[in-house]
Amino acid sequence: MGIEGKRKEGDRMELARTAMKRKDLLLITAVALGILLNPLNTTMISVALARLQEDFQLTFGEVSWLISTYYLASAIGQPLMGKWSDLYGRKRIFMFGLLLVTAASCLAPLSPSFGWLIGFRIIQAFGSSALFPAGMGIIRGQITSGQAQALGIVSIFSSTSAAFGPSIGGFLLHYGDWPLIFLCNFPFIIGSFLLAWKLFPRDPKPEGGAMAMDWTGVALFSATIFMWLLFFLSLASGFSLWQFAVGAALTYGLYRYELRRKQPFINVAFLRDNRNVTLIYVQFILTNIAFYSIMFGIPSYLQQVQGMDPQQTGLVMLSIAGFSVVVTPLVGRWIERSGSKRPLLVGTAAVVAGSLLMLLIGDRASALTIFLVLSVLGIANGFNNLGMQTSLYAFVAKEETGIASGLFMTSRFIGTILSSSLLAALFGDTITSGHLHSMAWVCAALGLLMLALTARMPQGSSATD
Known part of the structure; x- marks a missing residue:
């Protein structure tokens, strides 16, 4: 082959690589547009809670069920849909999830009562729960070059979309009413659906079937999560001994049953044999209790007490999202150099500092003061989200990534369930600055526990270890 031929061949190869990179980018976009629906819809609703209380004549404790049930369904749906994507095909389950979100987003604005609205939110939660496990599976199967970068991009969409939710929800409520929070999903749904339909590979013939599912484990896990949710929500009116006893019994029963299963719904043997991973899950639960208590509690406080x-x-809540996005790439570079422990120490210390600074927020606090306090919490969120993910994979072998990722997301959902229970207990029928300060003390205590758990991590842990 002559020089001219070699040049043409090189040009063809370069064009092929460019086309492949463009296809990979579009595939990542399809997955990212899908998976942001779950966290985005979680926090967008926080700004609308006060409006929903007024519309349906509810207390804060009652309207908090809108949050609790969404994450109850997500905690169950995430591992369930992940298993289904393995059994029936990732493209099928991804598209099925988008269709469920579409149906729920259409019907929720027409809800004749609060009960119907909760039902449609549960459908939305199950649908959006299918998108993360199926989408991540497709990326790992299709993108062989720069896979870590691709997974990082998707993770940013997953984590930062939650922080932007209150700001987007605030603008939607300003120009309309709470139904817009559901209708605004359609640009993301349509974009994700069209790209996924065109770019996702065809699924192989399904292997196994419904009998391959650990349905007893699913039922036990669902009952366990529901009972603990019921227990924590009831703390506002007193300690229920029977709910605590039933929750503990179900937890033990789930552990003993799943331990004997060859293909368990929740791999408790994996948790038992990986102490560092288990403690990371515990820390991630604590992180999300603090983060979502703030994301759900502050918007209602600002509207009901500050009169915003x-x-x-x-706009005020944008401080959390903005600072979280700004610090995330900086944290990523720090983690690459020195591991995740030091950034996590900074992040958990920022949770304590930001929570204590909330004590400065009173009935006459200025918007600037509130903005600056929330900025500290936004910085903490940026450090903790990326730090927790990279510290997890430092202790997980590549062949265990799927198990670890699924349980990591379940930990997030458990944390958000507990956050709504905490808010229901602290805020009750009305919200005052005193209630906000009580939440601040609880979040500071959670931050100290997170700091202690971070301190016990091996030095220099990183995703590349």
């Missing part, structure tokens, strides 16, 4: 409208609330 939804747009002003959204």
Whole structure:
């Protein structure tokens, strides 16, 4: 082959590589647009809680069920849909999830009662729960070059979309009403659906079937999560001994049953044999209790006590999202150099500092003061989200990534369930600055526990170890 021929061949190869990179980018976009629906819909609703209380004549404790049930369904749906994507095909389950979100987003604005609205949110939660495990499986199967970078991009969409939720929700409520929070899903759904339909590979013939599922484990896990949710929500009116006893018994029964299963719904043997991983899950639960207590509690406080409208609330809450996005790439570079322990120490210390700074927020606090306090918590969120993910994979072999990732997301959902229970117990029928300060003390205590767990991590842990 002559020089001219070699040049043409090189040009063809370069064009092929460019086309492949473009296809990979579009595939990542399809997955990212899908998986942001779950965290985005979680926190967008936080700005609308005060409006929903007024519309349906509810207390804060009652309206908090809108949050609790969403994450109850997500905690169950995430591992369930992940298993289904392995059995029936990732493209099928991804598209099925998008269809469920579409149906729920269409019907929720037409809800004749609060009970119907909760039902449609549960459908939305199950649908959006299918998108993360199926989408991550497709990326790992299709993108062989730069896979870590691809997974990192998707993780940013997953983590930071939650922080932007209150700001987006605030603008939507300013120009409309709470139904817009559901209708705004359609640009993301349509974009993800069209790209996924065109770019996702065809699924192989399904292997196994419904009998391959550990349905007893699913039922036990669902009952366990529901009972603990019921127990924590009831703490506002007193300690229920029977709920605590039933929750503990179900937890033990789930552990003993799943330990004997060859293909368990929740791999408790994996948790038992990986102490560092288990403690990371515990820390991630604590992280999300603090983060989502703030994300759900502050918007209602700003509207009911500070008298802000939804747009002003959204602008103030933008401090959390903005600072979280700004620090994330900086944290990533720090983690690459020195591991995740030091950044996590900074992040958990920022949770303590930001929570204590909330004590400065009173009935007459300025918007600037609130913005600056929340900025500290936004910085903490950026450090903790990326730090927790990279510290997890430092202790997980590549062949265990799927198990570890699924349980990591379940930990997030458990944390958010507990956050709504905490808010229901602290805020009750009304919200005051005193209630906000009680939440601040609890979040500071959680931050100290997170700091202690981070301190016990091996030095220099990173995803590349």
